[in-house]
Amino acid sequence: MSDIKISYEILSNIYKNKAYSSIELGKKLEYANSSKLVTKLVYGVLERDVELEYYITHMTKKRPQASVVIILKMGMYCIKYMDSMPIYAVVNNMVDLTEFIGKRQVKGFVNSFLKTFCTQKAELPTLRAPRLSVESSTPLWLVIKYIKQYGYDTAEQFLMAQSKKKEHIRVNTRLSSLDEITQKLDDMKIEYEVSPVGGLWVDNTKEIHKLFEQGLITIQSMTSMLCVQAMQIENGDKVLDMCSAPGGKGIYAQEVASNVEVVACDIHPHRVELIQSYARRMKADQIAIMEHDAMTFDPKFEGVFDKVLCDVPCSGFGVAKKKPDIYLNTTLSDVESLANVQYEILSNAVRYVAEGGCLVYSTCTLLREENYNIVGKFVKEHSEWKIEYHQQYLPNEEGYDGFFVARLRRKKDENIA
Amino acid sequence: MALRDIVQDTQPSLRKISRSVTTFDEKLGKLLDDMKETMEVADGVGLAGPQVGINRRLAVVEVEEFYLELINPVIVEASGEQIGAEGCLSVKNRYCNVKRPSKITVQFQDRFGNHKSITVQDFIARACCHEIDHLDGILFYDKEYKD
Numbered sequence: 001m002s003d004i005k006i007s008y009e010i011l012s013n014i015y016k017n018k019a020y021s022s023i024e025l026g027k028k029l030e031y032a033n034s035s036k037l038v039t040k041l042v043y044g045v046l047e048r049d050v051e052l053e054y055y056i057t058h059m060t061k062k063r064p065q066a067s068v069v070i071i072l073k074m075g076m077y078c079i080k081y082m083d084s085m086p087i088y089a090v091v092n093n094m095v096d097l098t099e100f101i102g103k104r105q106v107k108g109f110v111n112s113f114l115k116t117f118c119t120q121k122a123e124l125p126t127l128r129a130p131r132l133s134v135e136s137s138t139p140l141w142l143v144i145k146y147i148k149q150y151g152y153d154t155a156e157q158f159l160m161a162q163s164k165k166k167e168h169i170r171v172n173t174r175l176s177s178l179d180e181i182t183q184k185l186d187d188m189k190i191e192y193e194v195s196p197v198g199g200l201w202v203d204n205t206k207e208i209h210k211l212f213e214q215g216l217i218t219i220q221s222m223t224s225m226l227c228v229q230a231m232q233i234e235n236g237d238k239v240l241d242m243c244s245a246p247g248g249k250g251i252y253a254q255e256v257a258s259n260v261e262v263v264a265c266d267i268h269p270h271r272v273e274l275i276q277s278y279a280r281r282m283k284a285d286q287i288a289i290m291e292h293d294a295m296t297f298d299p300k301f302e303g304v305f306d307k308v309l310c311d312v313p314c315s316g317f318g319v320a321k322k323k324p325d326i327y328l329n330t331t332l333s334d335v336e337s338l339a340n341v342q343y344e345i346l347s348n349a350v351r352y353v354a355e356g357g358c359l360v361y362s363t364c365t366l367l368r369e370e371n372y373n374i375v376g377k378f379v380k381e382h383s384e385w386k387i388e389y390h391q392q393y394l395p396n397e398e399g400y401d402g403f404f405v406a407r408l409r410r411k412k413d414e415n416i417a
Numbered sequence: 418m419a420l421r422d423i424v425q426d427t428q429p430s431l432r433k434i435s436r437s438v439t440t441f442d443e444k445l446g447k448l449l450d451d452m453k454e455t456m457e458v459a460d461g462v463g464l465a466g467p468q469v470g471i472n473r474r475l476a477v478v479e480v481e482e483f484y485l486e487l488i489n490p491v492i493v494e495a496s497g498e499q500i501g502a503e504g505c506l507s508v509k510n511r512y513c514n515v516k517r518p519s520k521i522t523v524q525f526q527d528r529f530g531n532h533k534s535i536t537v538q539d540f541i542a543r544a545c546c547h548e549i550d551h552l553d554g555i556l557f558y559d560k561e562y563k564d
Contacts, residue, residue, distance in 0.1 A: 057499040066564040130540045332512045
C-alpha cells in the first residue's frame with residue numbers, strides 16, 4: 001500500500017473512530033515506505049484541521065462525505081505545506097485515492113476542487129477573531145475565549161508563536177553533572193545552548209538518544225522543571241507528587257536537594273508502570289511509586305508532606321503544538337468537567353501538607369477556568385490558605401509552553417517559611 | 418442598564434415560538450441594551466429574547482467589533498454549508514457540531530423600526546442562525562451534526 005493510502009487509513013481512523021494519533025501511527029508506520037512522510041502528512045493535516053475545514057466550507061456548496069473531506073484535507077495540506085510533492089502529483093494521488101476507497105463518482109470533484117485550490121487563493125475572514133482562528137488553526141470558541149482572557153494582541157502572539165525546534169534536556173544528577181555532560185557534548189561536537197532553567201537545548205540526534213537511554217540525561221520541558229522549582233524543596237523534605245505519570249517531575253524533585261524523600265502516585269496501573277520505567281532508566285531507586293487515586297482522600301497521607309505537587313489533569317491547550325489532535329478530542333465540555341476534577345484533587349492535596357509546608361498547583365493550559373479560577377476559588381472557600389505565588393506562562397519562541405503554576409501556603413505558616 | 422437572568426434549558430419559554438415585535442419604543446431600546454450587557458458579561462456571542470424570558474422576535478449578536486441588533490429577522494437567502502461547534506448560554510455543559518449555511522441574507526428591523534437587510538457569512542452567519550432558531554423554539558443540539 002502506498003504511503004498516501006496508509007496516511008488516509010490512519011486519518012480516517014482518527015476522524016471517524018476517534019482513535020489517538022500516536023497509537024494509530026505506531027500501529028501502521030512499519031508498513032510505510034517513508035515513515036517521515038506519513039508522520040508529517042498525518043500530523044500536518046490534524047494540526048491544520050481548522051484551517052483546512054475553513055477552505056472546504058468556502059469552496060463547496062454542499063458538504064462532501066466524511067471520507068472525501070479527509071482526502072481533500074490531505075490534498076490541500078500537501079499542496080500548501082509539503083513542497084517536496086509537485087502539485088500535479090498531489091492531485092493525481094488524491095484522485096487515485098478517491099477511486100481506491102470506492103468513490104469513483106466524485107473523482108472529478110476531487111480533481112477540480114484541488115486544482116481550484118491551487119489557483120485561487122481563498123479569502124480569509126475579515127473579522128479578527130475568525131481570521132486568527134484560521135491562521136493559527138485553533139477552534140474559534142477557544143480563540144474567542146483567549147481574546148476575552150488575554151486581549152487580542154497577546155492571544156495572537158502566543159497562538160502564532162513558532163515552537164522551538166530543539167529538544168530540552170536536563171542532566172540526571174544521580175549519574176552525572178552539567179559540566180560532565182557539556183564536556184561530552186563538546187567532545188562529540190554537538191551544539192547545545194544552556195536554558196534559563198538549568199537545562200540544555202539540543203538537536204534530537206542519535207548521540208543524544210544514547211545518553212538518554214543510558215539515563216545520563218532526560219528529556220524534560222523547561223516548564224516541567226519550573227513546576228518543581230516552584231516547590232522550593234529543601235534538604236530532607238518529604239515530597240508528594242500526586243498525578244505523577246510519566247514521573248519526570250517527581251524524579252527531578254528528588255534531585256534538587258539532598259535526602260529528599262519522594263512519593264510518586266498515579267491512578268492507573270499502566271501509568272504507574274510508566275513512572276517505574278522512567279525511574280529505572282534514571283536509576284532513581286529511592287523513589288516510592290504507588291497506585292493512588294488523587295480524587296479520594298487518604299488519611300495516611302494527612303499532614304505528612306513538606307511539599308505537595310498537584311500537577312492536575314488538564315485540557316493541555318498550553319502544549320497544543322505538541323499534540324496535533326488535541327482539538328479533535330478536547331472540547332469546552334471537557335474543560336468544564338476537568339475543572340471539577342482539578343478542584344477535587346486540590347481539596348484533597350492541601351490536607352496532605354505538613355505544618356510549615358506548601359503546595360504547588362500546576363497545569364499545562366492557558367484557560368483561566370482551569371488555572372487561577374481553581375486556586376482562587378479554593379482560597380476563597382478556605383480562608384486559612386493563601387496564594388503565595390502564581391504565574392501564567394504563555395507559549396513563545398524561547399521554548400516555553402503555556403502553563404500555570406501557583407504556590408499555596410497556610411497563612412499561619414507564612415512567617416515560618 | 419441592568420443585567421437580566423438567562424433562562425436555562427428545560428424552561429418551557431425556550432421552546433415557544435416567539436411573537437413579532439410591534440412596538441418600537443424606549444422600553445425596547447432598554448431591553449436591547451440590557452441584553453447586550455448580559456451577553457457580554459456572560460462571555461457570549463449572541464442572545465435572543467426567549468433566553469431572557471421575553472418571547473418576542475429579537476436578538477443581539479456580537480463578535481468582537483461587529484455588533485448587530487436583529488428585530489423580526491427573516492433569513493431570505495442562504496447558501497453554502499459549514500460545520501462547526503456551538504454552545505449556548507442557556508445550555509450548560511453541552512457543545513456539539515451543527516451544520517449551518519456559510520452565507521445568509523437577513524431582513525430585519527432596527528430598534529427604531531427601520532427595515533434593513535444584511536448579508537453575513539462564516540461565524541456571524543452561524544451566530545445569526547443560532548439566535549434566529551431561538552425565536553422558533555429551536556436549540557442548537559436539536560440539529561446536532563454527526564459526520
